[in-house]
Amino acid sequence: MIRHQIEKLIAEAIRAAQEAGEIPAAGAPEPLVERPQRPEHGDYASSLPLRLARAAGMNPLELARVIAARIPTGGAVASVDTALPGFINIRLSPQWLASQVDEIVRQGEAFGDVPLGAGKRLQVEFVSANPVGPIHVGNGRGLALGDTLARVLNAAAFEIQREYLVNDAGTQTETFAATLYARYQQLFGHEAEIPEGGYPGEYLVEIAEQLKEERGDSLLRPPGEPYPPELHDLGVAKMVDGIKRDLATIGVEYDNWFSERSLYNDGTYEKAMALLRERGCIAQREGAVWFVSSALGEEKDNVLVRSTGQPTYFASDIAYHYDKFLLRGFDRVVDVWGADHQGHVPRMKAAVAALGVDPDNLTIIIYQLVTLKRGAETVRLSKRAGEIITLREVIDEVGADAVRFNFVSRAADSHMDFDLELAKRQSAENPVYYVQYAHARIAGILAQALDRIEDWSAGDLSLLAHEAELALIRKMLRLPELVEAIAISLEPHQLPYYAVELATAFHDFYEKCRVLSDDEALSMARLKLVSAAQLVLARTLSLMGMSAPERM
Structure with missing residues (x-):
């Protein structure tokens, strides 16, 4: 990408200046460049002279001028300037910029890919x-964050695995199973109380009804006896199926569903504990x-x-x-x-080190809570789930996008x-509509153009x-x-900020x-x-x- 080319030009300019004796032959930091906030400062800027000045024993601005003089213009680079207190500003050539349209079209859906993680395996859980x-609305934020990260990391050439840990070995699923069993018993006319800390949602009644339809009364036990282990497994399996259906509504697919129980069943837990013991x-x-x-820096054991x-x-x-x-x-x-x-973060880091x-x-990555709003009003409860607002309810109202x-x-x-009313608004105030409308507008322009020009691939980009x-x-x-x-x-x-900026740049181009x-x-x-x-807008989305x- 052009950014790395600019950084390479700066590094070569420093080496050339050092070889010519114009600056001391001291080690130089990485010549990272950034995009200036103000267009008049060019397309890229480097503050390297400010970081190198002390080691070189030179004034930062003078050092910037020496380096800038060694950066060749031509090709992608139109001009190289310096600015106080010691910046190097680089402007790209309009002709080169125009020529890059061909490169974007050539790469197609792969435009945006970078080789950063080539050869590395990375898991996102x-x-x-x-x-x-x-799945409730708070989980939904984690879903969007995790899946977007996985998509971006995949575009950066990492070999990605998306994983969902099914917590099927803890006390929460035991309480869930006890609640489900109470609902199941009630369907047969038995008096059964929801256990303390049980789950109040209507969804458990629905699962109990499914079990009654599929298994009849075969899961009932004599009064006073606990639920059968089979009911726990059937209930968890049905919940996982429901979670998968919820995920499908937002377009998230996991590569692996990992059972917590498997850690105990296949000996992994014992192996991990043995290693910690061995390491003291x-x-x-x-x-x-x-x-x-x-012993590893935590406040307490x-x-x-x-x-x-x-x-x-x-x-x-x-x-x-492990x-x-x-x-x-x-x-x-x-x-x-x-x-x-x-x-839990510091001790988990300590455990990994151990x-x-x-x-x-x-x-x-820790993500914070979500508050649903309708304008100024806070949305508080879900009818179906009791004390939570489900992700499906929100998707049904405003859409997955x-x-x-x-x-x-x-x-x-x-x-x-998260303002639900704003999310449904079809106006520029709603960034989702604004960005997607830009793509739909483009589709309309190209469809209209086909009536007049069959093929524009030979267009003169100059x-x-x-x-x-x-x-x-x-x-x-x-991108x-x-x-x-x-x-x-x-x-x-x-990414969303970039999507809005890209849509704004297109709308501005279309108007002018x-x-x-x-x-x-x-x-x-x-x-x-x-x-x-x-292509770029579709890839960003x-x-x-x-x-x-294609249409809005």
């Missing part, structure tokens, strides 16, 4: 909600088994196995990450967790308000010289840089530059530009898991 209820990271006291977190013999959630999670890193061999793992897991894995290879876009549009660590045309091309060329930046920072909220005119040569060039814009409509 996200949501992994307990299979005790429907386990202690026994007060009748319990402890992870000696304090953490219980792995309670005095009852029951492993804690933390112990299961250690075994799970499986990810040491058995399945992922180079990196990204866990996307809800805000209630914030306190397993002999570089903790930097585990990234944990609006849900995805809005859930990714804020940094994960920021609380977000005719593209209007500032609105060049601004649109500049914005399109930013590969953005994919790389998100793959490094793991901050997908940059007549696409179909009496000048057929110019029309063909602009149609080529419009075709490229369609695809990276967010959204549709690119």
Whole structure:
């Protein structure tokens, strides 16, 4: 991409200046460039002279001038300038910019791909909600974040696996099964109370009715006896099926569904605990088994196995990450967790280090809560699920695209308000409509053009010289840089902002530059530009898991 080419030119200029004795032959930091906020400062700027000045013993501005003089113009680079206190500003050639439309069209749907993660296996585990209820709106934010990250990382050449951990071994599924059994008994006229801490949603009545229809009364036990283990497994399986149906409505597909129980059934849990023991990271006291977190920088030790013999959630999670890193061999793992897991992050990092894995290879993204609004009013309860608002309810009201876009549009660590009324509005106030309308407008232009021009592939791109045309091309060329930046920072909220900026650049071009005119040569060039814009906009929407409509 052009950004890396510019950085290479700066690095070569520094070496040339050092060889000529114009600057001291000291080591130089990476010549990273950025896009200036103000267009008059060029297309790219480097602050390297400010960072190198002290080591070189030179004034930053003078150092910038020496380096700038060594950067050749021509080809992609139109000019190189310097600015106080020590910046190098580079402007791209309008002719080169116009020529890049062909490159975008040539790459097609692959435009935006970068080779950053080639040869590396990376797992993204996200949501992994307990299979005790429907996917709720808070989980939905994790879904959108995790799936968008996976899409971007895949575009950055990582070999990606999306994984959902089915928590089928804990006390929550036991409470779920006890609640389900009470509902099942009630269908046969038995008096059965919902257990303390049970689940109140109507969805459990529906599952109980399904079990009655499929199994009759075969799952009933004599009064006073607990539910049969089979009911637990049947109930969890039905909840997982329901979760998969909910995921289908938002277009999320997992590559692997991992059972927590399997960690205990196949010996993985024991292997992980044995490794921690071997490394001196386990202690026994007060009748319990402890992870000696304090020796690894944590404030206190953490219980792995309670005095009852029951492993804690933390112990299961250690075994799970042992499986990810040491058995399945992922180079990196990204866990996307809800805000209630914030306190779990430091000890999980410590546990990974105790397993002999570089903790930097585990990234944990914590996403904050979502508040649903209708204008100024807060939406509070779901009729079907009791105390939660389900993701399906929100999708049914505003659509999957609006849900995805809005859930990714804020940094994960920021609380977000989601205005349902705004999400349904068909106006420029609604960013989802605004972006998708740009794609639909392009589709309309190209369909109309076919009545006059059958083929514009030979359009002369040198005719593209209007500032609105060049601004649109500049914005399109930013996509590969953005994919790389998100793959490094793991901050997908940059994508919706880019989508709005790209749509704005197109709408501005459309208002200022007549696409179909009496000048057929110019029309063909602009149609080529419009075709490229369609490709880039569709790819951007695809990276967010959204549709690119032909009509609105």
